[in-house]
Amino acid sequence: MTKDTNHVRPRLAAPARLDDKDRTLLGLLAEDSTRSYAELGKLLHLSPPAVHERVKRLRQDGVIKANVAVLDGSRLGRPLLAFVHVDTTSWAVTRHLLALKELPEVEEIHTVTGESAMLLKVRTRDTQALEDLLERIHSIEGFKGTRSYIALSTYLERGPSPVADDQ
Amino acid sequence: MTKDTNHVRPRLAAPARLDDKDRTLLGLLAEDSTRSYAELGKLLHLSPPAVHERVKRLRQDGVIKANVAVLDGSRLGRPLLAFVHVDTTSWAVTRHLLALKELPEVEEIHTVTGESAMLLKVRTRDTQALEDLLERIHSIEGFKGTRSYIALSTYLERGPSPVADDQ
DNA sequence: TTCTCAGCCGAAGGAAATAAGGCATGTTTG
DNA sequence: CAAACATGCCTTATTTCCTTCGGCTGAGAA
Numbered sequence: 001m002t003k004d005t006n007h008v009r010p011r012l013a014a015p016a017r018l019d020d021k022d023r024t025l026l027g028l029l030a031e032d033s034t035r036s037y038a039e040l041g042k043l044l045h046l047s048p049p050a051v052h053e054r055v056k057r058l059r060q061d062g063v064i065k066a067n068v069a070v071l072d073g074s075r076l077g078r079p080l081l082a083f084v085h086v087d088t089t090s091w092a093v094t095r096h097l098l099a100l101k102e103l104p105e106v107e108e109i110h111t112v113t114g115e116s117a118m119l120l121k122v123r124t125r126d127t128q129a130l131e132d133l134l135e136r137i138h139s140i141e142g143f144k145g146t147r148s149y150i151a152l153s154t155y156l157e158r159g160p161s162p163v164a165d166d167q
Numbered sequence: 168m169t170k171d172t173n174h175v176r177p178r179l180a181a182p183a184r185l186d187d188k189d190r191t192l193l194g195l196l197a198e199d200s201t202r203s204y205a206e207l208g209k210l211l212h213l214s215p216p217a218v219h220e221r222v223k224r225l226r227q228d229g230v231i232k233a234n235v236a237v238l239d240g241s242r243l244g245r246p247l248l249a250f251v252h253v254d255t256t257s258w259a260v261t262r263h264l265l266a267l268k269e270l271p272e273v274e275e276i277h278t279v280t281g282e283s284a285m286l287l288k289v290r291t292r293d294t295q296a297l298e299d300l301l302e303r304i305h306s307i308e309g310f311k312g313t314r315s316y317i318a319l320s321t322y323l324e325r326g327p328s329p330v331a332d333d334q
Numbered sequence: 335t336t337c338t339c340a341g342c343c344g345a346a347g348g349a350a351a352t353a354a355g356g357c358a359t360g361t362t363t364g
Numbered sequence: 365c366a367a368a369c370a371t372g373c374c375t376t377a378t379t380t381c382c383t384t385c386g387g388c389t390g391a392g393a394a
Binding site (some may be wrong): 213216217220221334 | 372373374375
Binding site for chain 4 (some may be wrong): 335336337338339340341342343344345346347348349350351352353354355356357358359360361362363364
């Protein structure tokens with residue numbers, strides 16, 4: 001009541017309140033999560049248990065969603081990275097998104113504004129496998145009449161982590 | 168000399184030789200890398216040190232590129248996910264890609280075939296910040312005369328890991 | 335002032351990662 | 365064929381790290 005902090009939270013996903021140490025900690029973990037709490041503590045000028053508590057809090061706050069291993073797709077039989085734009089005029093497709101998730105080649109599924117309603121990030125062994133994947137997608141109920149076009153990605157670079165260093 | 172294994176490596180990024188346990192191990196680590204070697208060993212029917220050796224080998228083979236924390240962008244002041252298509256007719260832009268990497272909102276930089284030569288995956292606080300980002304991009308040397316258009320992503324779903332379960 | 339709370343520290347216990355030695359299987363070499 | 369080797373695994377042992385606990389300190393509220 002004394003504070004009017006609740007006035008500035010119009011969003012559904014409320015942004016977490018983070019101080020500078022939280023942000024640098026998140027940045028460090030986003031680029032390499034194998035660091036020990038002792039090492040992180042040295043960088044943050046904190047004791048290992050203090051770092052541990054912060055990580056624990058960030059985890060159960062949902063800021064840290066998971067810890068995963070980043071694999072090299074080109075070493076795993078899928079060197080070809082591509083984006084598939086799907087022109088879906090019908091909104092009924094959303095019910096068939098689960099079918100797309102079953103395709104192992106599909107890494108990301110985006111519903112985007114603009115001409116194409118969907119944008120898929122896919123990874124295949126070669127162009128033939130990409131063609132096969134396209135055929136498989138268009139055989140899914142809800143994608144039968146849709147058109148799609150492919151954009152091969154010849155380069156990829158991971159940028160910095162999405163930690164907002166500005167306000 | 169007796170074996171002609173070196174005949175079958177025409178690719179620059181040679182696919183690693185993996186057995187079934189390697190693949191399931193990679194799949195497990197790609198979805199959650201916090202599991203202990205003991206737990207992984209139970210799932211793979213291996214002892215903890217055996218799992219450790221496999222992970223170590225996969226790491227120095229480059230199959231596992233890194234271990235990172237996955238952050239929730241919507242909790243970090245950047246709830247808006249978008250794709251920026253940039254029409255760059257000049258190939259001289261490649262020398263200015265480093266400037267794009269400096270922008271904290273840019274998560275991925277793809278050089279794709281098709282009409283748009285570049286595809287950026289970006290994350291901003293709101294549409295105003297997105298406009299500002301666009302302006303900043305077009306002020307970069309090499310992107311001065313280029314055109315771009317935005318596609319907001321209203322949905323995102325991470326698919327399975329890029330571990331090829333087929334041959 | 336006094337109370338409470340949040341965040342940090344140091345110590346301690348337990349759990350997990352890592353290293354070392356030995357064994358079995360399959361492959362190359364003499 | 366037999367010997368030497370390599371590979372992959374297991375068990376044991378050591379060390380490092382994670383995790384919990386109790387107490388301390390400073391900020392804010394009563």
